[in-house]
Amino acid sequence: MERIKIIGAGLAGLSAAIRLAELGIHSTLISIQPSERAQSVMAEGGINAALNTMGEDDSPAQHAADTLKAGVDLADPEAVRGLAEHAPEILNWLVNLGAPLSRKKGVVIQRNFGGQKKKRTAYAQSSTGKVLMTALIDECRKYEASAVVHRLSHHEFLSLSIREGHCEGVWVRDDYNGETFFLSGPVIIACGGLNGFFPGMTTGTTSNTGNAAAQLFSQGVAFANLEFIQYHPTTVKIPEKRMLISEAARGEGGRLFITRDGVPFYFMEEKYPELGNLMPRDVVSREMFNISRETGEQVYLDMRGLSKQIWKEKLEDLRDEIIYYLTIDPAKDPVPVSPGIHYFMGGICVDRSHRTNITHLYAAGECACQYHGANRLGANSTLGAIYGGRVAAETAAAEMPGDFPVAPSEKVIFEESVSALHTHQLRDILREGLGILRNEDEIRQAITHIDEMPVSSNSMEEKRKTFANAILLSALNRRESRGAHTRTDYPQKDDENFRKTTVVRYFNSTIHVHFEPIGREGSHD
Amino acid sequence: MIEILILRRENRNAKPYWQRFTYEPQTSDDTLASVLTALNAREDLQDADGNPAAPIRWECSCLQKKCGACAMVIDGRPRLACGARLSEFKKTIRVEPLRKFPVVADLMVDRSVMFQNLKELQLWFESEANGKDKAMPIAYQSSRCLQCGCCLEVCPNFRPDGKFTGMASAVPMTRVLAQIPDTQKKEMTKAYRLHVYEGCGKSLSCRNICPAGLDIDEILLNSNAIAVWKRFL
Numbered sequence: 001m002e003r004i005k006i007i008g009a010g011l012a013g014l015s016a017a018i019r020l021a022e023l024g025i026h027s028t029l030i031s032i033q034p035s036e037r038a039q040s041v042m043a044e045g046g047i048n049a050a051l052n053t054m055g056e057d058d059s060p061a062q063h064a065a066d067t068l069k070a071g072v073d074l075a076d077p078e079a080v081r082g083l084a085e086h087a088p089e090i091l092n093w094l095v096n097l098g099a100p101l102s103r104k105k106g107v108v109i110q111r112n113f114g115g116q117k118k119k120r121t122a123y124a125q126s127s128t129g130k131v132l133m134t135a136l137i138d139e140c141r142k143y144e145a146s147a148v149v150h151r152l153s154h155h156e157f158l159s160l161s162i163r164e165g166h167c168e169g170v171w172v173r174d175d176y177n178g179e180t181f182f183l184s185g186p187v188i189i190a191c192g193g194l195n196g197f198f199p200g201m202t203t204g205t206t207s208n209t210g211n212a213a214a215q216l217f218s219q220g221v222a223f224a225n226l227e228f229i230q231y232h233p234t235t236v237k238i239p240e241k242r243m244l245i246s247e248a249a250r251g252e253g254g255r256l257f258i259t260r261d262g263v264p265f266y267f268m269e270e271k272y273p274e275l276g277n278l279m280p281r282d283v284v285s286r287e288m289f290n291i292s293r294e295t296g297e298q299v300y301l302d303m304r305g306l307s308k309q310i311w312k313e314k315l316e317d318l319r320d321e322i323i324y325y326l327t328i329d330p331a332k333d334p335v336p337v338s339p340g341i342h343y344f345m346g347g348i349c350v351d352r353s354h355r356t357n358i359t360h361l362y363a364a365g366e367c368a369c370q371y372h373g374a375n376r377l378g379a380n381s382t383l384g385a386i387y388g389g390r391v392a393a394e395t396a397a398a399e400m401p402g403d404f405p406v407a408p409s410e411k412v413i414f415e416e417s418v419s420a421l422h423t424h425q426l427r428d429i430l431r432e433g434l435g436i437l438r439n440e441d442e443i444r445q446a447i448t449h450i451d452e453m454p455v456s457s458n459s460m461e462e463k464r465k466t467f468a469n470a471i472l473l474s475a476l477n478r479r480e481s482r483g484a485h486t487r488t489d490y491p492q493k494d495d496e497n498f499r500k501t502t503v504v505r506y507f508n509s510t511i512h513v514h515f516e517p518i519g520r521e522g523s524h525d
Numbered sequence: 526m527i528e529i530l531i532l533r534r535e536n537r538n539a540k541p542y543w544q545r546f547t548y549e550p551q552t553s554d555d556t557l558a559s560v561l562t563a564l565n566a567r568e569d570l571q572d573a574d575g576n577p578a579a580p581i582r583w584e585c586s587c588l589q590k591k592c593g594a595c596a597m598v599i600d601g602r603p604r605l606a607c608g609a610r611l612s613e614f615k616k617t618i619r620v621e622p623l624r625k626f627p628v629v630a631d632l633m634v635d636r637s638v639m640f641q642n643l644k645e646l647q648l649w650f651e652s653e654a655n656g657k658d659k660a661m662p663i664a665y666q667s668s669r670c671l672q673c674g675c676c677l678e679v680c681p682n683f684r685p686d687g688k689f690t691g692m693a694s695a696v697p698m699t700r701v702l703a704q705i706p707d708t709q710k711k712e713m714t715k716a717y718r719l720h721v722y723e724g725c726g727k728s729l730s731c732r733n734i735c736p737a738g739l740d741i742d743e744i745l746l747n748s749n750a751i752a753v754w755k756r757f758l
Binding site: 033034036037038039041042095096097098099100102103104105106124125127130131134135138139141142144145153154176177205206207238239240241243320321324325419420421424 | 536551552554555556558559562565566568584585586587588589590591592593594607608629635636637640643644647648649650651653654656657658660661664665668669670671672697700701704738
């Protein structure tokens with residue numbers, strides 16, 4: 001039997017490989033760098049599951065309801081129900097794999113996180129992603145030793161081979177010696193978000209180029225909800241990127257303020273008495289953006305009220321990081337923060353079983369559009385990646401064909417790397433059209449600017465332009481405001497026309513955008 | 526203006542040579558990772574003498590000391606490029622690849638021996654982890670190993686082909702040992718004694734080298750207690 005090919009070895013890819021191995025199915029785990037370098041290791045605040053360990057009468061139904069509400073009714077309720085219901089079992093599995101999530105008397109303890117009234121976020125200081133990755137890497141190693149999982153680290157995804165709507169396998173390149181070769185079999189894409197289109201503006205890994213998304217789109221893979229880009233409220237500029245200050249800082253008592261009439265004004269607490277600083281991320285970022293613009297004042301994160309015990313037991317790593325990169329001790333001084341790109345709710349369009357519109361092609365983790373709707377809840381990304389990887393694996397396993405073509409019908413076009421200049425030009429254009437606040441004129445102008453870029457002889461540069469246009473056209477066509485997509489020219493939510501999934505596809509050399517009912521099971525064609 | 530002297534090598538078999546670059550720091554926070562990124566972003570990269578130069582090959586991912594990709598030898602000391610602020614250095618910075626691993630090209634090395642060692646040590650849980658509350662702090666610390674290889678670079682006892690697998694395996698082993706199920710105690714403690722305890726010369730050269738700030742003494746103390754003195758948590 002062919003191995004299933006998994007692109008990406010972060011939480012979603014590892015989860016898929018482990019699940020396949022448990023089912024007795026062999027896989028090849030392909031990643032440009034080893035798992036230790038994956039963006040998942042940077043996840044900080046935690047992982048959500050209604051374990052109900054804090055005496056707050058929590059339940060998976062409430063977890064699902066909070067997820068859907070934060071996603072402003074754009075996530076698939078059935079998919080989210082599956083996520084929330086499986087979360088406690090996933091948490092127990094992680095504990096059994098030795099993930100050192102904080103606990104008391106043998107029970108995992110949980111903290112507050114944005115958009116959730118119950119303490120539902122399990123954590124390990126603010127290095128949760130790292131400890132989860134270590135646990136999954138060790139578990140995956142067990143199957144590598146028995147050759148059930150075959151790792152190809154330092155290998156880059158180049159393209160798919162697709163014949164009549166069926167995925168035949170992948171072309172990859174060995175980054176060490178430049179050799180390209182074809183691997184046949186079903187494919188699970190788990191390659192992460194779209195940071196590579198926004199270099200320097202995001203909190204994520206710089207090894208994400210965005211080329212995989214551009215390539216998949218050019219080959220006819222449908223994408224969804226690309227206009228929903230999460231600006232995390234509390235980020236800071238460090239060399240070459242933005243650094244996240246975990247939502248845990250606010251979950252543990254951190255407060256946002258500006259200076260007004262010489263004294264701190266805690267604007268979130270004033271406007272939102274119930275959740276205050278822990279409103280969903282889209283709301284907090286928008287409020288910060290607006291108040292900064294109106295007053296000309298810098299927003300600060302005030303963590304001076306946190307106890308010594310909280311710093312020591314829950315946020316020591318975060319404090320060290322802020323001291324190192326900002327030379328500010330957050331226990332003593334407020335930290336200037338502003339919103340930065342953190343997560344892409346949109347991505348490859350998948351159904352509840354994580355199928356794409358191409359047969360034998362699946363997607364999971366941040367690269368896929370699932371679970372988060374118009375805005376993601378903090379600590380649902382780690383969960384969504386692990387659960388999504390597992391579901392994708394189960395679907396791929398169930399649909400495993402008896403035999404697979406060995407020779408690909410599509411050849412790969414080998415491209416020299418995309419120039420930094422091109423990437424930066426495209427980023428600057430996208431930034432104009434896809435800010436926290438958007439309007440028709442700015443989005444149209446960005447599209448015009450892309451069209452005015454000279455035609456490149458490098459086909460990947462052209463594919464990147466096409467994909468950038470697909471994001472902009474998705475934002476243009478959603479003429480309403482919802483979650484992370486705020487249109488100043490359409491400030492209201494419009495359920496009648498837009499409580500739908502934005503689907504964008506490339507065929508006949510043209511980008512096609514349309515809206516589909518939420519949560520359709522089965523193929524997208 | 527600073528000078529960066531980089532030990533370059535086109536590929537594993539090519540002859541290494543030093544190449545000098547100049548860079549004007551943009552902010553006081555600039556790190557060596559900023560320099561390498563900026564040099565590679567130049568349209569036509571030239572060395573300090575104006576000769577054309579190929580892009581510098583190096584690995585990076587998180588740029589905030591969380592992933593270990595950009596480990597290299599900087600002024601003689603192994604560390605992460607994203608954690609090496611220019612203001613710490615004199616006018617010229619010497620940059621070389623880690624020397625314990627085969628060079629792929631320039632500053633990029635093949636660290637697969639570390640992962641191979643962990644596989645041979647059978648580092649995983651065969652059954653449910655026995656994670657008691659008191660094991661959590663050390664299990665947490667040992668979960669944070671970046672697998673960057675800095676500790677192996679300075680170790681006088683580690684050789685890629687040797688029996689001693691170094692702190693890069695001792696740290697992840699500590700995570701498992703701290704929560705070891707009964708059925709795995711015998712094998713795992715034996716592996717630790719054989720591949721860590723008996724090979725470590727206690728030179729302590731790896732102390733204060735770990736870019737993640739792991740306390741090597743504490744980790745060894747815990748794992749020695751468990752694997753050698755059978756004081757299970």
